[in-house]
Amino acid sequence: MNLRSPLGQARGLGSAKDGTHHFWVQRVSAVALIPLSLWFVFSVANLAGADYEQVRWWVGYPAVAVTLVLFIAAALYHSMLGVQVVIEDYVGNEAAKITALLLSKFLHLVVAVASIFAVLKVALA
Amino acid sequence: MSTSKSTAPNRPLSPFMIGPYYKPQLTSMLSITHRLTGMGLAGGTLLLAGWLIALASGPQAYAAYAGHIGAWYGQILLLGFSWALLYHLCNGIRHLFWDIGMGLEVDAAYRSGYAVIAVSAALTVVVWLFACLT
Helix, strand or coil, rough: CCCCHHHHHHHHCCCCCHHHHHHHHHHHHHHHHHHHHHHHHHHHHHCCCCCCHEEEEEEEEHHHHHHHHHEEEEEEHHHHHHHHHHHHHHHHCCCHHHHHHHHHHHHHHHHHHHHHHHHHHHCCC | CCCCCCCCCCCCCCCCCCCCCCCHHHHHHHHHHHHHHHHHHHHHHHHHHHHHHHHHCCCCHHHHHHHHHHHHCHHHHHHHHHHHHHHHHHHHHHHHHHHHHCCCCHHHHHHHHHHHHHHHHHHHHHHHHHHHCC
């Protein structure tokens, strides 16, 4: 039984498109971020007072660099998904909404790539 | 959404939540805080990126960054970022329990809500003590 009005059906409104996937990967990234965030917060706290060379040495440590990259990727992916929901909630104008969504996606990608590049640059030096 | 001259009857809209129509409750307050901390953390990733890029750029760049972070405004930002992360983490776990259907009763939601406030505050203190003592 279809509850959509003919106009809604013609406009293509009503479906969350790939909402299930979004819901799921948001939870998966959330679960990954539980240990990763705790590790990150306590690692950074531990680095308080460290100088430039000490921080470089820490980031250069292979296990640390790998975990950092994983944290950055998971956090920015999770963030991108979350910001998408917020934009969809508050931006009514269709053109503005799509613009904002694209900007958000691209910005998250840029920040992720730049951060991961920086980690690799330090770790592989 | 946009203008629609539909022949459908004008249905009532739900009132805007923040205002005289809805009483603020622990559940709704924690929920909006979860959203706000999420947005704050999204912005905070720029702090993280800046730190890593400064580290990769050399000692002068890093010293400049460290100078800003060490200043009073940097420390306030760091405190806010750390609390936001820990709050969002704790409340996120609360959300995950809800996703598997646990703790959705009102009394359970209130208890877990108070727990989130307490644990996130306590963890923030622990992290900062840890930072100051190492």
